Amino acid sequence: MSVHEISHPLVQHKLGIMRRADLSTKSFRELAQEIGALLTYEASKDFPLEDVVIEGWCGNVTVKKIAGKKVTVVPILRAGIGMLDGVLSLIPGAKVSAVGIARNEETLEAGTYLKKLVGDLDQRLALIIDPMLATGGSMEATITMLKQAGCRDIKALVLVAAPEGIERVLSAHPDVKIYTASIDERLNQDGYIIPGLGDAGDRIFGTRQKE
Numbered sequence: 001m002s003v004h005e006i007s008h009p010l011v012q013h014k015l016g017i018m019r020r021a022d023l024s025t026k027s028f029r030e031l032a033q034e035i036g037a038l039l040t041y042e043a044s045k046d047f048p049l050e051d052v053v054i055e056g057w058c059g060n061v062t063v064k065k066i067a068g069k070k071v072t073v074v075p076i077l078r079a080g081i082g083m084l085d086g087v088l089s090l091i092p093g094a095k096v097s098a099v100g101i102a103r104n105e106e107t108l109e110a111g112t113y114l115k116k117l118v119g120d121l122d123q124r125l126a127l128i129i130d131p132m133l134a135t136g137g138s139m140e141a142t143i144t145m146l147k148q149a150g151c152r153d154i155k156a157l158v159l160v161a162a163p164e165g166i167e168r169v170l171s172a173h174p175d176v177k178i179y180t181a182s183i184d185e186r187l188n189q190d191g192y193i194i195p196g197l198g199d200a201g202d203r204i205f206g207t208r209q210k211e
């Protein structure tokens with residue numbers, strides 16, 4: 001299965017709070033990080049383990065150690081930064097590859113303005129993070145960029161996904177696994193997810209324009 005909708009009660013409860021229109025920037029930001037950590041927990045369930053022998057308090061003991069590839073976390077700026085600390089709280093040694101992509105509000109086309117990838121991407125698992133997967137343009141562009149740089153193992157962690165965006169990403173990149181707290185109903189005429197969260201970047205950074 002390429003799409004994992006995480007039904008864990010903690011995830012669903014926290015996402016439910018995030019949908020409140022009157023939620024403070026502080027609370028929205030905290031919850032984005034917390035769900036980011038919980039999605040990381042789910043996405044790491046298939047990390048391979050190996051046995052290693054260490055010196056314990058009563059002599060040698062065989063313990064488990066993660067044996068797979070190294071990880072790079074790939075926040076799609078700006079809103080992806082809102083999940084970064086949550087992901088790094090569970091994978092503190094991960095390197096970070098920052099990708100700046102902004103959606104043109106009229107055309108909904110994704111435009112790239114920053115690409116700061118770590119090296120050795122062919123030897124790393126990439127965990128792309130972005131709160132919103134809407135039309136899928138930003139995510140598709142990020143995956144294409146990572147593949148062009150040699151990355152072959154890619155997972156995407158998003159708080160909310162629209163069916164249209166999932167379809168677009170998986171049509172272009174069927175090998176990528178998507179982890180989300182919710183597959184929502186649809187996109188509206190402006191490309192916003194319904195019911196969604198509104199503009200996640202504005203809610204995380206406090207830049208929401210008052211009507």
Ligand SMILES: O=P(O)(O)OC[C@H]1O[C@H](OP(=O)(O)OP(=O)(O)O)[C@H](O)[C@@H]1O
Nearest residue numbers: 077078079102103134135136137138201
């Ligand atoms: O699936 P798509 O249709 O491409 O839309 C989703 C993108 O839109 C938002 O970013 P935005 O462009 O608003 O930039 P921001 O993070 O700077 O707010 C969101 O964080 C995604 O990156």
Ligand SMILES: O=c1cc[nH]c(=O)[nH]1
Nearest residue numbers: 134192193198199200
């Ligand atoms: O619903 C949406 C769609 C794109 N970007 C957002 O922040 N929210």
Ligand SMILES: [Mg+2]
Nearest residue numbers: 199200201202
């Ligand atoms: Mg935005």
